[in-house]
Amino acid sequence: QGLFFQSPPPAASASAGAGLGPMEQPLPPSPGERAAKAPRRGPSPPSAGRREIRTVGFLGISDYGLGQLKVLADRYQVMFATGKAKQPKHAEGLDAQLAAFCQERSIEFLGAVDANAEEFVQRAKATDLLVIGGYDKILHAPVINAPRHGVINTHLGFLPLNRGCCPTMWAQLHGLPQGFTTYRVNEFIDHGEILDRYDAGPQLGALRDTNREVYDHLAAKAVGRFANALDRLEQGEALLPCEGKEAYHRQGLPNDSWLSFHWSNKFLRRFSLSLDFHPYLPGKCTVASPSEGGSATLFLAIEGDAEGAADLPKSGDREGDVGEVLAVWQDAGGSYFLNVRTRQGAVRCRVCRGATPAAGQLLGSAGDVGVHPIAVDFAEDVLPLERYLVKAPAANPLPQRLAAGAGAGAAEGQKKRGEM
Numbered sequence: 001q002g003l004f005f006q007s008p009p010p011a012a013s014a015s016a017g018a019g020l021g022p023m024e025q026p027l028p029p030s031p032g033e034r035a036a037k038a039p040r041r042g043p044s045p046p047s048a049g050r051r052e053i054r055t056v057g058f059l060g061i062s063d064y065g066l067g068q069l070k071v072l073a074d075r076y077q078v079m080f081a082t083g084k085a086k087q088p089k090h091a092e093g094l095d096a097q098l099a100a101f102c103q104e105r106s107i108e109f110l111g112a113v114d115a116n117a118e119e120f121v122q123r124a125k126a127t128d129l130l131v132i133g134g135y136d137k138i139l140h141a142p143v144i145n146a147p148r149h150g151v152i153n154t155h156l157g158f159l160p161l162n163r164g165c166c167p168t169m170w171a172q173l174h175g176l177p178q179g180f181t182t183y184r185v186n187e188f189i190d191h192g193e194i195l196d197r198y199d200a201g202p203q204l205g206a207l208r209d210t211n212r213e214v215y216d217h218l219a220a221k222a223v224g225r226f227a228n229a230l231d232r233l234e235q236g237e238a239l240l241p242c243e244g245k246e247a248y249h250r251q252g253l254p255n256d257s258w259l260s261f262h263w264s265n266k267f268l269r270r271f272s273l274s275l276d277f278h279p280y281l282p283g284k285c286t287v288a289s290p291s292e293g294g295s296a297t298l299f300l301a302i303e304g305d306a307e308g309a310a311d312l313p314k315s316g317d318r319e320g321d322v323g324e325v326l327a328v329w330q331d332a333g334g335s336y337f338l339n340v341r342t343r344q345g346a347v348r349c350r351v352c353r354g355a356t357p358a359a360g361q362l363l364g365s366a367g368d369v370g371v372h373p374i375a376v377d378f379a380e381d382v383l384p385l386e387r388y389l390v391k392a393p394a395a396n397p398l399p400q401r402l403a404a405g406a407g408a409g410a411a412e413g414q415k416k417r418g419e420m
Contacts, residue, residue: 050236051149055079057127058107059115061094063216064154065133066101067223072131073105075230079127080108082115084136116140129233132185141187151185152195152233154226156218159183159197160242160394163190164249168214171205172274173254174247175382178204180218182229184239188394189248193239196229198222207269210276246390249372254383256370259283261323261342261363263374265305266381268347272302285323286364287357295364298354306339306346323363328356 058069058081072078081102083095095111102109113120115137124130124146132139132153144151157167159181164170171178182196198221205214257275259268268283276282283302286295306326326346327339336351340363357363367376374383 051128051234053128053149053230053234055127055129057124057130057147058082059130059132059151060084060135061098062134062219063094064156064219064222066094066097067219068131068133068154068226069098069101071223071226071230073101073107075227076128078105078107080110080123081133082110082113082135084112084134115143118142121146138189139185144185144187149233152182153185153192154180154182154222155190156180156215156222157190158199159194160191160244160246160390162247162249163390164247165251166249166253168205168218169211169254169274169277170249170388172211172214173270173383174385174388175206176385177202178214178218180222182222182226183242191242191246191394194242195233195239196225198225205273207266207273209273211274212277215277242394246393247385247388248390249388252371254370254372255367255374256372257282257284258366258369259285259300259302260365260367260374260376260378261285261340261347262365262367262377263343264379264381265342265344265347267378267383268302268342269304270382272300276301281352285366287354287361296354298357298363299352300338300340300349301352303337303348303350306348323365325357325359325361325363328359 054076055078056072056076057079058065058072061081061083069078069081081098083098099109101107115124115135116139121142124143127146128148130143130147130151132151139151155163155167156179157163157171158177158179162171162176168178170176178200179198181194181198183192183194186192198218200218200221204217205211209217253275254271259271261268263271272282281299284297284299287298288295321341322343324341325338326341328336330336336356338349338351338357339346340349365376367374367378
């Protein structure tokens with residue numbers, strides 16, 4: 001969990017770090033950071049030789065990807081930039097910012113592309129380095145191998161412990177450390193030699209921050225440390241192997257985002273925070289709605305234990321009361337809040353979307369839903385990681401890829417991921 005290459009990162013540029021709030025302020029060193037600064041025992045990894053980088057390509061877009069592109073444009077000739085293959089809600093508006101920046105800096109903007117198409121592979125061959133800034137398709141061997149020094153990507157999770165989709169969300173659910181890994185891409189998903197890894201420490205996420213706040217903090221750090229990582233890549237510093245316990249999360253939301261008021265109050269809060277990523281909504285439940293012929297969906301943010309919850313009797317003889325709305329009120333800003341009965345007392349909820357129920361109405365719980373099911377009566381405070389551990393860990397890339405001038409792809413025919 002410690003940081004690698006612990007030379008102090010440069011301060012973020014004004015464009016990357018302006019207006020940062022308390023979430024983005026420097027955190028005290030984590031145990032992993034302190035361990036990484038300790039003297040090494042034994043010989044250091046051999047240098048791979050200086051890597052000359054003059055031309056780069058940029059693939060995809062994200063909040064931190066746009067900041068990284070600005071760093072690249074100040075250092076190299078950016079031959080082209082692309083958008084995402086698809087347009088998710090959280091990336092709306094970024095394509096327009098990317099197109100405007102490309103026009104300002106005379107960078108060819110290709111829009112949405114298939115990075116595995118032969119035409120794009122030929123473009124990539126004319127570059128020294130390809131940088132993924134938020135692209136949303138899996139790259140195949142031809143494009144991975146095309147640039148002189150391969151492809152690098154920043155993943156907002158520790159690798160290989162937190163591979164796959166939505167790493168900040170899953171880290172929060174599993175109680176894993178939040179951080180990011182900048183690595184050299186190979187044919188395994190989210191797995192490759194590590195150029196930089198950042199540990200945000202235990203303060204970030206957990207039961208305090210929404211997933212959007214976690215993401216924004218890591219995105220700012222990823223931009224602020226990117227120039228330093230590129231310096232080390234050019235200087236030929238040997239990349240570190242991606243090894244250790246591996247877990248992989250495929251696409252999909254936990255329990256398809258359905259809440260169960262039979263869960264512990266702490267897990268309800270953790271679940272809600274992990275899904276709270278504007279413009280997406282946090283957890284949902286059902287509420288009886290005669291006007292709609294049955295039930296309607298209600299989106300709620302769980303804000304913590306309800307006032308006086310400790311004095312409420314725990315569910316036992318009153319199982320049927322779990323999910324009952326105990327109180328309803330509106331704050332000065334116009335938001336509606338509920339106190340809802342749970343297995344452990346009650347929680348305070350903010351209504352995010354849907355008709356506000358009345359006191360006495362029952363909110364429905366759901367379990368075992370979707371591709372990441374959670375039992376309706378799940379009793380723990382943190383989601384166990386065991387279900388997501390990779391049984392056959394991804395092989396490390398071929399050793400010769402560390403040599404200066406070597407391509408970044410592994411041999412043709414390698415599997416794209418370890419077996420689950």
